[in-house]
Every structure is written in C-alpha cells, then in structure tokens.
Amino acid sequence: MYPLLVVAGLVFHHNKLLITQRPPGKKHAGYWEFPGGKLEKDESPVNALVRELCEEIDLEVTQCEIFDVVYHRYDEQPVLLMVYRCQSDTSRVRHLEVSDHAWIDVEELHNYSMLPADDELIEQVIKKNAPQ
C-alpha cells in the first residue's frame, strides 16, 4: 500500500520546540505530535506545512528547511513523514484544530505521549540539539 504523505514542523521559538495534542474525534486522539498534516493534491510539502500550521494553530513560520524523512507502518496505512525545521517569531498559538500545545525543551519530548512514528525522529532531534 502506498504511504500517506504527511508533513510536520519542528517549530522553534527561542530554542523552545512546539508540540501539539491531537483533538478528540481524530485518529490517534490525545497523542502529542509535531504540527502538520496530509499533503493535498498538487501541493508542495512546504506549502502544505504553511497551510496546516495556519489552519490548525494560526501560526506563521519562516526558514523552513528539511530535517528528516520518516517511514512508519501503522496498521491501517503506512505514513511517509517529511519533517521540516522552522522558526517562529511568536509563541502565540490558537487552538483551532488542536486540543493543547506546549513549547518545550527538546529533552522534555520523552515526557509526552508522542505518535509512534515520531520515536526515531525524537532521538534525532535530541541528538542534533545537544551541545557539540
């Protein structure tokens, strides 16, 4: 089965990383994730990310650059997650399509129930953010 194409943002504001919680009624409700969503037809990954961040949390980002691509098999369908690192000038987030959000230190990622596809990614984020 072809994977679902999904884009997600590692959004930083003053070294804090943004995570959001999936709302009731959505698949994997209650889990935390990096904000983003599915690509629409004829849409580039960065445009999809900008659109999803606007629709879900009303946040604008800059300096988006590719960070990693993750393939994960869920029972229903595999996902191909394209992950971009971005910056935000503000920490102001609206809960339009999320039930909660948090700006955290990357080391705190282990304290949240993140989506299963994000496990490997989380290790990369912590490793790349560690002092050299």
Ligand SMILES: Nc1nc2c([nH]c(=O)n2[C@@H]2O[C@H](COP(=O)(O)OP(=O)(O)OP(=O)(O)O)[C@@H](O)[C@H]2O)c(=O)[nH]1
């Ligand atoms: N945004 C996001 N999605 C992720 C992450 N990790 C991960 O496995 N996914 C998966 O990617 C898929 C994203 O789909 P979604 O349902 O959130 O997308 P969407 O916002 O376009 O949904 P919609 O159909 O309600 O408009 C889900 O299956 C979700 O489980 C992540 O860190 N961020």
